[in-house]
Amino acid sequence: MENEMKSIRMCIVCKKRDYQKNLLRFQCKNGKIIKFSGVGRSFYICKECINSKKLIKLLANKCNKDKENIKEQIKQISFSILH
Numbered sequence: 001m002e003n004e005m006k007s008i009r010m011c012i013v014c015k016k017r018d019y020q021k022n023l024l025r026f027q028c029k030n031g032k033i034i035k036f037s038g039v040g041r042s043f044y045i046c047k048e049c050i051n052s053k054k055l056i057k058l059l060a061n062k063c064n065k066d067k068e069n070i071k072e073q074i075k076q077i078s079f080s081i082l083h
């Protein structure tokens with residue numbers, strides 16, 4: 001039986017495994033990175049990876065080919081996490 005609070009998930013950037021509650025959960029919708037809405041596919045990112053260059057590359061492949069757009073979106077996400 002899976003306990004939601006103890007679920008282990010993996011950061012898509014560094015592949016580190018951690019409890020689901022310690023990771024940030026997002027999804028990609030129409031070229032936008034959004035917080036997971038509860039529907040559709042999602043992915044996890046650990047807090048240490050939010051500013052990594054590898055994340056930009058990964059999300060450019062996954063979500064939106066425009067890297068500058070991805071950078072801007074990540075900037076806004078990390079701002080909203082830190083403030």
Ligand SMILES: [Zn+2]
Pocket residue numbers: 011012013014015016045046047048049
């Ligand atoms: Zn990570």
